[in-house]
Amino acid sequence: MKSIIQFIMAIGLIGGVALLIISWRAAVDHSAPAPSIVGAPPDDFPLPLTSVEFRTRDGVTLRGWHGRADGERGTAILLHSYRANRTQMLSRARWYAEQGFSVFLYDARATGESDGDRITIGYYETDDLTAALHWVRERGATHIVCHGISQGAATILLAAARLDGVSAVVCESGYDTALNAVDRRFRNRVGLPGWLAGIFYRPFIEIRLGVDAREISPLDHIAHLPCPVYILSGEDDRHTWKEDTLRLYEAAPDPKSLWLVPDTAHTDLYTADPETYEQKLGRFMDEHVPRAR
Numbered sequence: 001m002k003s004i005i006q007f008i009m010a011i012g013l014i015g016g017v018a019l020l021i022i023s024w025r026a027a028v029d030h031s032a033p034a035p036s037i038v039g040a041p042p043d044d045f046p047l048p049l050t051s052v053e054f055r056t057r058d059g060v061t062l063r064g065w066h067g068r069a070d071g072e073r074g075t076a077i078l079l080h081s082y083r084a085n086r087t088q089m090l091s092r093a094r095w096y097a098e099q100g101f102s103v104f105l106y107d108a109r110a111t112g113e114s115d116g117d118r119i120t121i122g123y124y125e126t127d128d129l130t131a132a133l134h135w136v137r138e139r140g141a142t143h144i145v146c147h148g149i150s151q152g153a154a155t156i157l158l159a160a161a162r163l164d165g166v167s168a169v170v171c172e173s174g175y176d177t178a179l180n181a182v183d184r185r186f187r188n189r190v191g192l193p194g195w196l197a198g199i200f201y202r203p204f205i206e207i208r209l210g211v212d213a214r215e216i217s218p219l220d221h222i223a224h225l226p227c228p229v230y231i232l233s234g235e236d237d238r239h240t241w242k243e244d245t246l247r248l249y250e251a252a253p254d255p256k257s258l259w260l261v262p263d264t265a266h267t268d269l270y271t272a273d274p275e276t277y278e279q280k281l282g283r284f285m286d287e288h289v290p291r292a293r
Contacts, residue, residue, distance in 0.1 A: 023200035031118045031208040033110035034083040041065050042090065046097040054106075056131040058124070062114040064106025064132075067093075073100035074143030074167060074289050075136050079129065079152025080105075081173075082121065085112030091270055092147060095278060100291060101145070104136050108155070120209045121178060122154035123216050129159050133166070143167045143289050150174060150240075150266075157218035157248070160225045168288045169225065170281065172232045172269050176244040178216035184239050219251055228255045228288045230281070234264030234272070257284055 041049035047067030055061050064086055076096040078089035086105040093103040108125045109116030119125075129146065136144065146169045148156045153174025156163075163169070175181040182202065183194030190197050206213055222229070229252050233245040242260060249258045259280055264272045 020200050023198070024204050026201055027204035027208050030205065031120065033116060033118065034085075034112075035110075036085050036112050038063075038085055038087060038107065038113050045090070046094060047103065049103075052106075052135070054131055054135045056109070056127040058127055060109045060114070060116050060128070062106050062109065062128055062131065063112070064104060064114075066136075067097060067103045069097060069100055069102045071100070071292065072102045073291055074145055075102040075104060075141040076145045076147055077104045077106075077129070077132050077136065079125075079146065079148035079155055080108065080111070081150035081152055083111060083119065084149075087112075088149070089147075095281070096145070096147075099282070099285065102136075102141065104132060104141075106132055108151070118208060119151075120211070121181070121216060122151050122158050122218070123209060123211055125151065125155040126159035126162065129155055130162050133163075137165075145170065145285070145289060148172065148174070149268075154216075154218050157222045157225070158216070160221045160223075164226050166227050168228045168230070168285070170230045170232070170284070171248075173234065173237060173240050173266055174218060174231075174248065175240050176217070176219040176247050178213045180241075180244055181239070182213070184241065184244075188238050219247055222248055222252045225253055228257075228284075229253075230257045230259075230284045232259045232261065232269055234266060234269065235260045235262050236264060237266045239266040255288070 047069055049065040049067045052066050053061055053063050078093050080088040085107045089105050093105055096103050107114040108128050110119045144166045146156045146166055149172045153171035156169050156171055182198050186192055186194040186197040202213055231249050233240055235242055261269050261272055270277050
């Protein structure tokens with residue numbers, strides 16, 4: 001009997017150590033930089049795109065593209081998703097350019113061609129957005145729109161109190177809280193809730209990010225938005241559940257709009273239904289950032 005107990009204890013100890021190692025490795029991987037070569041701007045874009053560099057208040061150098069429209073309707077700042085880069089936003093930037101907007105696309109810290117030593121799922125990326133806003137305003141931008149996907153959407157909402165003067169924001173597939181985002185990830189990967197499967201992951205990722213995960217909560221910031229918001233998400237999204245999106249929408253100030261895209265998961269909502277996407281986004285923009293008459 002004693003040997004059986006010792007065997008069980010040994011297995012438990014080995015399992016615990018293995019979980020510690022796996023959790024630390026996952027925390028490192030999930031926050032590690034995702035550099036990529038973006039290259040030159042596309043030649044077939046509706047506006048001439050210029051490569052730009054700018055710095056955040058904490059000293060990170062970011063890189064992006066800027067295209068200025070003649071007689072601009074406004075300026076659209078486009079924020080890509082987790083571990084992606086500015087090229088992910090080209091289809092949306094093209095649409096904004098065709099609607100008369102100047103566009104500004106940039107790689108968030110630690111992604112694409114921007115500097116930075118870690119990804120923080122939107123938390124310190126708020127400094128990136130603040131720097132982007134400063135850059136375009138220094139060049140005369142008005143009627144600014146911020147449009148983000150997933151982490152980019154979370155970044156916009158986490159920065160809500162810093163968006164004075166922004167005319168409208170568009171948030172696609174953004175999580176409501178980091179804790180829920182972790183929970184959904186573990187449920188998808190191992191079929192267990194985050195509080196259980198992530199018992200070691202959470203403290204490790206907090207060490208890596210340098211912030212309590214409870215503070216990374218777009219839900220707690222969305223009420224500070226000073227402008228209209230359009231919230232979109234896939235109705236079948238397993239990374240950001242429908243109820244997560246509805247919580248964000250309910251907490252958002254008026255005026256606000258919502259589109260739960262039918263039969264769509266955590267994917268590119270534009271390519272899922274381009275015609276409806278453009279129609280709905282167009283109506284939102286016409287209402288809140290109208291064309292000059």
